[in-house]
Amino acid sequence: MEFTVGQIAEVLSGTVEGNAALRIDRLAKIEEAQAGALAFLANAKYEPHLYTTGASAIIVSQTQALKQPVAAALIRVDDPYLCFSRLLEFYQQTTRTGRRGVEDPAFLGANSSIGEGHFRGAFSYIGQGCTIGSDVLIFPHATIGDRCRIGDGTIIYAGARIYADTIIGARCTVHAGAVLGSDGFGFAPQPDGSYHAIPQIGNVVLEDNVSIGANATIDCATLGSTIIREGSKIDNLVQIAHNVEIGRHTVVAAQTGISGSTKIGDYCVLAGQAGLAGHLTLANRTTVTAQSGVGKSIKEEGQFLQGSPAFNLRDSLRANAIFRQLPELARRLDVLESNASATEKS
Secondary structure, three states, X not given: OOEEHHHHHHHOOOEEEOOOOOEEOEEOOOOOOOOOEEEEOOOHHHHHHHHOOOOOEEEEEOOOOOOOOOXXXXXXXXXXXXXXXXXXXXXXXXXXXXOOEEOOOOEEOOOOEEOOOOEEOOOOEEOOOOEEXXXXXXXXXXXXXOOOEEOOOOEEOOOOEEOOOOEEOOOOEEOOXXXXXXXXXXXXXXXXXXXXXXXXXXXXXXXXXXXXXXXXXXXXXXXXXXXXXXOOEEOOOOEEOOOOEEOOOOEEOOOOEEOOOOEEOOOOEEOOXXXXXXXXXXXXXXXXXXXXXXXXXXXXXXXXXXXXXXXEHHHHHHHHHHHHHHHHHHHHHHHHHHHHHHHHHO
């Protein structure tokens, strides 16, 4: 597909500096782009490429100053990164529209319905009593259990496993190998030291516009629902235990583990390899830095947490600064003790 620079600027509500008639047929990174490509500049460290890139057009900020002439046409917008991401979304959607119909073999269970414009890949499985919306893409070897509900425009990638009774909203993405609805880790200890499995009879609910990364696992609730609320994004290899609730527009990075019944607020950030104990509450807009371990509830909004156990980021940085000085402090203490001992002997 081809568009002119002017057409792209109109879609992005931007203004053009340069030749608005230039034709664009692909998107590229600014340092690699060639003629016919559209790139963007959002990070100042890439500014030198603005003057050397082969791109035909570049999306830049309204306030971007030019230190020398630029060969490419410029599309000035308020937020270059956001605008470029929207173009990527548009490109992704247009490339997927060709996937329609049903490949053979694919299984659709009794009393299940699926809307118009859908795609079902080879060896995909849909159980009994499912309700699936329009424009849903289900790629090969994906499995959807009985009584599931999936909203319009959702994509289930190859090899994803959706257990029975899972509810997935509209425009969600479940990447390859993800598992939604597996048993929560519930076992009752017995007097003889063994464990008795507690049946997990709840489900998993994803609200609209949720993304689940590859090989992430979300356990079903013991009772009720494990819930990922609207707009939240879960990275690859994340473990979310039974009865967890994740608020709206929260992001959870790879290898994070969240224990059972923990409630996470809206607009939170959990960085890579963060760990959260069970039955906690994290207030809205809490940020947990990488490899931090949270062992108690956070009630004040907007906190930055670091360390294990995690505490306020500023205090953590101060503590780390002191920790780095411990070898020198220990050496000085040894000198003082040695001097004191020598004085006593004299």
